[in-house]
Amino acid sequence: MLDLTRGQFVKHVIMHPFEGYEDLRWKKAGSMPIAIVVVCLLFVQQIAYSRLYGFQYYSDYDKMFNIVPYIFKSFILFGTWVVANWAMCTLFDGEGSMKNIFINSAYALIPYIAAYLIGTVMSHFLIRDEYVFIQAVEIIGTCWSFVLLISGIKAVHQFTFFKTIMLMLLTIVAMIAMLFLLVLLLTLFQQVLIFILSIYTEISYRFRV
Amino acid sequence: MSGLKKLISFISAAAVTVSALAVNTSALETYDPYSYDRWGDAVASQAGYTAEKYVDGEMIGCGNFYEPADLFISHDDLMYIADRGNNRIVIVDLDFNFIREMNEFDYNGETLTLKGPTGVYVDQYTGNIYICDTENARVIKCDADGKVDRLFEKPVSELYDTDVTYNPSKVLVDKAGNVYVVVKSVTKGAVMFNKEGEFLGFYGANRVEQTAEVLANAFWNLISTEEQRTRSAKQTPIGFTNFDIDDDGFIFTVTDSQDTRTDLVKKLNPRGDNILDSLGAADMTFGDTSPAYYSIYSKNSSLNDIDLGPNGELNILDFEHGRVFQYDKECWLLFIMGGKGYQLGLFQSPAAVESHDNHIYVLDSRKNNITIFTRTVFGEIVTEAANLYNDGLYEESLEPWQNVLKYDGNYRRAYIGIGNALYNKYQYKEAMDYFEISISRDRYNRAFEGYRDIWLKANYMKCIIVIIVLAVLIVIYRKLRKKGKLIYPWEKNRKAGV
Numbered sequence: 182m183l184d185l186t187r188g189q190f191v192k193h194v195i196m197h198p199f200e201g202y203e204d205l206r207w208k209k210a211g212s213m214p215i216a217i218v219v220v221c222l223l224f225v226q227q228i229a230y231s232r233l234y235g236f237q238y239y240s241d242y243d244k245m246f247n248i249v250p251y252i253f254k255s256f257i258l259f260g261t262w263v264v265a266n267w268a269m270c271t272l273f274d275g276e277g278s279m280k281n282i283f284i285n286s287a288y289a290l291i292p293y294i295a296a297y298l299i300g301t302v303m304s305h306f307l308i309r310d311e312y313v314f315i316q317a318v319e320i321i322g323t324c325w326s327f328v329l330l331i332s333g334i335k336a337v338h339q340f341t342f343f344k345t346i347m348l349m350l351l352t353i354v355a356m357i358a359m360l361f362l363l364v365l366l367l368t369l370f371q372q373v374l375i376f377i378l379s380i381y382t383e384i385s386y387r388f389r390v
Numbered sequence: 391m392s393g394l395k396k397l398i399s400f401i402s403a404a405a406v407t408v409s410a411l412a413v414n415t416s417a418l419e420t421y422d423p424y425s426y427d428r429w430g431d432a433v434a435s436q437a438g439y440t441a442e443k444y445v446d447g448e449m450i451g452c453g454n455f456y457e458p459a460d461l462f463i464s465h466d467d468l469m470y471i472a473d474r475g476n477n478r479i480v481i482v483d484l485d486f487n488f489i490r491e492m493n494e495f496d497y498n499g500e501t502l503t504l505k506g507p508t509g510v511y512v513d514q515y516t517g518n519i520y521i522c523d524t525e526n527a528r529v530i531k532c533d534a535d536g537k538v539d540r541l542f543e544k545p546v547s548e549l550y551d552t553d554v555t556y557n558p559s560k561v562l563v564d565k566a567g568n569v570y571v572v573v574k575s576v577t578k579g580a581v582m583f584n585k586e587g588e589f590l591g592f593y594g595a596n597r598v599e600q601t602a603e604v605l606a607n608a609f610w611n612l613i614s615t616e617e618q619r620t621r622s623a624k625q626t627p628i629g630f631t632n633f634d635i636d637d638d639g640f641i642f643t644v645t646d647s648q649d650t651r652t653d654l655v656k657k658l659n660p661r662g663d664n665i666l667d668s669l670g671a672a673d674m675t676f677g678d679t680s681p682a683y684y685s686i687y688s689k690n691s692s693l694n695d696i697d698l699g700p701n702g703e704l705n706i707l708d709f710e711h712g713r714v715f716q717y718d719k720e721c722w723l724l725f726i727m728g729g730k731g732y733q734l735g736l737f738q739s740p741a742a743v744e745s746h747d748n749h750i751y752v753l754d755s756r757k758n759n760i761t762i763f764t765r766t767v768f769g770e771i772v773t774e775a776a777n778l779y780n781d782g783l784y785e786e787s788l789e790p791w792q793n794v795l796k797y798d799g800n801y802r803r804a805y806i807g808i809g810n811a812l813y814n815k816y817q818y819k820e821a822m823d824y825f826e827i828s829i830s831r832d833r834y835n836r837a838f839e840g841y842r843d844i845w846l847k848a849n850y851m852k853c854i855i856v857i858i859v860l861a862v863l864i865v866i867y868r869k870l871r872k873k874g875k876l877i878y879p880w881e882k883n884r885k886a887g888v
Contacts, residue, residue, distance in 0.1 A: 236826055236831065236834055237831055237834050237835035237838055238831070239831075240829060240831065242429055244429070244431075306842075308835055308838060308839045308842070309835045
């Protein structure tokens, strides 16, 4: 049973939210390249959602395009999730390695990404009165992803359901703390940089005179 | 980023220059004419009005004005100037020939003089003149010969607090002869008298803006005692500054405030309700939006006069930036003119705006003169197009709007106008293009609906066939995969049935 390729396992996991991840774990069939592609697709989906959506629904301020928010919403948020989850699971005796957390979380995102991409395509064919169809697709995709995420985290650490929920809540807290520290760090580095630059300016003036 | 911005502004400047070369443009203004795009960013535009000349007291032949405060053009085409510093009302015709001045009034044998008049109004039904004699704390109602009929003095009423001063600054009269007086120290709205001079109450108060402070105070009021409540500061709205009345009896008010954005411009029905509110005034902005690139001031507008034009246009005077904003009757911005400065067309301390025919008159109380703006060719075309559009004649307005675009490719309203005309002609695809340029999503949605309906009706059979073919193909594919007859090269170990 279940001698699937790594690619086929992706489909198996998504279609079997409750035992798919266990199978994936036993077969050790998680693929890092596929997971990375999924995270890149998340980035693409974020941009498509704000730039390629049907004009009748939504149009962004199009005089400038800033890519930083999209990088944040995809790569940075996902990265913090993985690191925070790994850091928290060590406190709870979870079994997951960072790699497996990354793979399981990325697989869980697939329905979400697909639903929003489908919604973006649909928005070019539907008028505003029919927005409810797009909304339905997007909500189903999000819920599906959420179930997958719980199941994935549960499988990777071999936790009970309630412990998984606790871990996920704590992960979010840890994410906030990490992001806060990140901002703090960036600000500090900026200050140091400004300090070094001003010293350089002072010295260069000294030598010129 | 700034490189991109520069590029964009260069392209738009080039576009404006090209369009300016293509058609005759008006004389160069002393300010940069601009308009606002969909995002509230200032974009270069053509001048809808040009400052033609100015007129001061010497030129009229009545001696220089001194801090004039109000301007009014009556139904019989006479202009009344409230010359505050000289305590008189100067009356000229529209060619600025001196007719007469009023400074002494006969009140049952007693002679009254003015002291600092700041407002004047002429009732178009009876011809009576109403003057706000501010420092004497009264409003004088007299006939054209200066014979006083009645004085409207500080009301004696429970409603009017005795320690509130009565300093009437502007006045107007409705069809029924009710007199509305803006009193600076009253924030509850205009003081309202009936024909007989009886005090009726207050009319059309502004609302208090919902700020964090107001909400916090409302919270503290819930838990504080009666005594604490009486001691704390009260939240009062800002009283409106000036008003005008249209032929249907609606009163338009403006509020001179830089701190609040609530109720800056209102259209009041006889009950005192703001009907612009129900027309979606929440989306309407009047005056400069805060980051106006063409302004050296980064302050908000302070609107201190409003005037209704012949087609229901609103001319709103901005004291802070010295600009007149003209809106059509649907509150769409038409033109912006003026600025701060000493040259013709710029103002130091603009006090009043009036319009007649295709002229706009602005009274400056520091330059002590009246500037006359005249509508340009561009202005004429836009006004014609906007009037046709507002009357619902979308198809007739198509050609004027296309002319507008020849002058000014930045004029957003023209794209909407053309789009609507095309929509009414069932040219949905073209309408969609215009609505997309003008970033008007509601209208785009409607045009898209029409376009899709037509497309579906034309391609109904094709759609059905495509769907059936796709469904058959999918079924065949799945069958083949299940039987293991279709195997991709990278699936060496694949077995059937998975």
